[in-house]
């Protein structure tokens with residue numbers, strides 16, 4: 001079944017569901033996806049406090065000399081009340097005393113022998129941070145599907161929250177197949193090469209917050225691929241590379257077939273990556289990427305990343321693009337949707353000088369790619385392109401078109 005990119009993504013999202021829950025101490029929750037809404041249990045600030053080192057005073061004392069009869073530090077439990085014709089010295093963050101109408105910063109007063117001289121232009125409630133002005137008790141702080149990053153940690157710790165319910169991280173199993181492949185810690189002879197796809201996918205899936213099992217490299221035999229599949233089956237998501245084309249040693253799909261593989265698509269109208277295959281064995285989703293390294297890496301960014309987002313429980317599970325402009329003119333061969341890697345500098349997108357499906361050199365230079373429609377024959381300088389970043393990620397709650405026209 002050959003499908004369009006849109007159909008492939010639809011099949012991925014309808015057949016991939018989020019995982020079960022667990023409770024984590026928040027120190028271990030960085031990068032996890034929340035499985036519960038979080039409400040504020042405290043006002044922030046918890047009490048009215050001074051935003052400046054200064055003096056708590058009354059408006060009626062504008063332009064007067066007043067006596068300073070106390071000093072309050074942050075953390076003090078001061079219960080006195082400010083009286084007219086007096087000032088109380090107060091430090092930033094300290095709770096303001098009863099009767100305070102405004103705060104005068106230290107640099108705005110003049111020391112006199114008999115007290116301090118206040119400015120003549122005092123206004124109500126200056127430099128006072130009110131209880132709850134930042135966060136109100138009872139307000140919803142975080143939602144199911146939010147990803148916990150450093151600044152969500154700020155919110156959680158501000159409420160004294162110690163444990164949260166999160167979705168379990170997707171467990172990914174990886175292996176490649178190919179008699180020509182050796183691991184980077186093995187010796188290669190002149191008819192062999194290193195397996196770069198699995199280490200690439202290992203790094204990328206870790207970057208995307210998965211727990212990853214590296215199953216290794218299978219020989220091009222049904223028996224050895226079976227052994228590797230068996231070792232991978234307890235994971236949520238198996239990613240393979242190689243052996244999905246029509247060659248005499250391309251056994252990947254046949255090998256998965258023995259385990260009741262329900263193939264949902266086995267060709268995509270895209271270049272490179274046409275033989276990309278997706279399916280399920282029970283509840284385990286499987287993505288068979290082509291062996292060609294650039295084809296494998298780019299198709300992982302489109303389909304593999306979508307699967308991981310869908311498994312993760314994230315609210316924003318659809319890939320989003322960034323609007324950029326072409327740096328220079330580029331001619332394409334029309335006919336099939338193309339994935340084209342390049343470098344986005346924050347404004348312009350520069351296409352890699354060469355990017356054949358079997359190459360690896362474009363990957364390290366590129367930080368994004370575009371998916372260009374089959375009808376497009378030329379991209380002019382300054383023309384708009386939708387880039388999909390591979391070095392940082394943007395995602396959204398509703399799907400949208402990823403195609404550059």
Ligand SMILES: Nc1nc2c(c(=O)[nH]1)N[C@H]1C(S)=C(S)[C@@H](COP(=O)(O)OP(=O)(O)OC[C@H]3O[C@@H](n4cnc5c(N)ncnc54)[C@H](O)[C@@H]3O)O[C@H]1N2
Pocket residue numbers: 176177178180181194195196197198241242243244245246247250272273274275289290291292293295357358
């Ligand atoms: N007659 C046809 N031949 C091919 C077709 C086709 O339609 N008809 N499709 C081509 C396309 S497109 C692709 S992509 C490749 C995909 O083939 P496989 O998925 O079966 O991949 P392999 O044959 O195993 O390997 C292809 C290529 O990539 C190298 N490779 C494989 N795995 C790795 C790895 N883990 N790390 C580094 N390099 C790897 C491998 O050595 C080969 O050079 O088929 C075309 N052929």
Ligand code: MOO
Pocket residue numbers: 270271272273274275290292295357358
């Ligand atoms: O489309 Mo293949 O996937 O050329 O590399």
